[in-house]
Amino acid sequence: DTGVSQDPRHKITKRGQNVTFRCDPISEHNRLYWYRQTLGQGPEFLTYFQNEAQLEKSRLLSDRFSAERPKGSFSTLEIQRTEQGDSAMYLCASSLAGGVEQFFGPGTRLTVL
Amino acid sequence: AQRVTQPEKLLSVFKGAPVELKCNYSYSGSPELFWYVQYSRQRLQLLLRHISRESIKGFTADLNKGETSFHLKKPFAQEEDSAMYYCALYNNAGNMLTFGGGTRLMVKP
Numbered sequence: 001d002t003g004v005s006q007d008p009r010h011k012i013t014k015r016g017q018n019v020t021f022r023c024d025p026i027s028e029h030n031r032l033y034w035y036r037q038t039l040g041q042g043p044e045f046l047t048y049f050q051n052e053a054q055l056e057k058s059r060l061l062s063d064r065f066s067a068e069r070p071k072g073s074f075s076t077l078e079i080q081r082t083e084q085g086d087s088a089m090y091l092c093a094s095s096l097a098g099g100v101e102q103f104f105g106p107g108t109r110l111t112v113l
Numbered sequence: 114a115q116r117v118t119q120p121e122k123l124l125s126v127f128k129g130a131p132v133e134l135k136c137n138y139s140y141s142g143s144p145e146l147f148w149y150v151q152y153s154r155q156r157l158q159l160l161l162r163h164i165s166r167e168s169i170k171g172f173t174a175d176l177n178k179g180e181t182s183f184h185l186k187k188p189f190a191q192e193e194d195s196a197m198y199y200c201a202l203y204n205n206a207g208n209m210l211t212f213g214g215g216t217r218l219m220v221k222p
Contacts, residue, residue: 003156031208040122042199042212043157056209091157100145100203102210104157 004105006092012111013082020078021108025094032075033102034067035091043091049075050097082112115140117202119213126190127221134185134216136174136200145203146183147210148174152196160185160198170194190220 005024013019025032030051035043046065047057051072060066064082069075079086089109093102116139126132138144148160161169163176163183174185183200200213 033209035210040214042117042119042201042215043210045209045211048208050208059209100147101159101162103159106156 004092004094004103006090006105006108008108009106010109010111012113014113015082015084017082018078018080019082019110020076021090021092021110023075023077023092023094023105025074025092026103028096029094029103030072030097031095031099032069033093033095034075034077035093036061037089037091037107039088046077079110082110084112086110087112115202115204115211117200117211117213119198119200119216121216122214123217123219125219125221128192129189132185132187132190132194132218132220134198134200134218136183136185136213138181138183138200138202140181140202140204142205144176144178144181144183145205146174146176147201147203148172148183148185149199149201149212150196151199157199190218192220192222194218195220 007022033048034046037043047067049069064080067077089107091107092105095102118137146163150160151157172187197215199215201210
C-alpha cells in the first residue's frame with residue numbers, strides 16, 4: 001500500500017448516465033475525503049468519512065451525488081443522471097483521525113458528453 | 114465563511130530569481146494553513162504547513178494574521194520548482210480543506 005488509489009483514472013460517459021468512482025485510502029487512515037476540481041480551480045470539498053460514518057455531506061453539490069464507505073475501508077462516489085457540468089477531476093484523500101495532513105489520490109477525470 | 118485567494122494564476126521567473134506566491138485568507142477562527150504542490154503528472158502533495166515553521170525544498174511561508182496572508186517564498190528558484198501551487202485553509206469543525214485557485218509557477222532556464 002503505497003498511497004491512495006482511485007479507479008478508474010478516466011471515465012467518459014453520456015449525459016444522463018450514472019457513474020461510480022472508487023477510492024482506496026492508505027490502509028491505516030480512518031478518515032476519507034472527496035473533492036472535486038474543475039479546470040483552473042483548486043479542489044472543492046464535497047464530503048468526508050470517519051470510518052464508515054459520513055460526518056459531513058452538506059457540501060455535496062446536489063442530491064444526484066452520493067458517497068458510501070460501507071466497511072470503513074474503500075469508498076465510492078456515485079453521480080446519478082450526469083450533466084455536462086459534472087465534468088471535472090474527482091479527488092480522494094485520506095488522513096489519520098486527528099491528523100490534518102491529507103494524502104491525495106491521483107484523481108478520476110470525468111468527461112460527460 | 115472561509116475563503117482562500119491566490120491572486121496570481123501564473124508566475125513566471127528566471128532560474129535563480131526570488132519567488133513569492135501570494136495567498137490571502139478569510140477565516141473567523143484561528144487559521145491553520147498549508148501549501149500543497151502538484152508537479153506535472155503527479156498527485157497533489159503537501160509542501161509545508163505553517164505550524165511546523167520549517168523550510169521544505171528551500172520554501173518558507175510565514176503566517177501574518179494582521180494581513181491575513183500566508184505567502185510562499187523561495188530566495189532562488191530552480192527549474193524543478195515549476196508546478197502548480199495551492200494554498201489551503203483547514204477548518205477544524207468540518208475537517209476539510211478550503212483551497213485557493215492555485216498559481217502556476219514557471220521557472221525558465
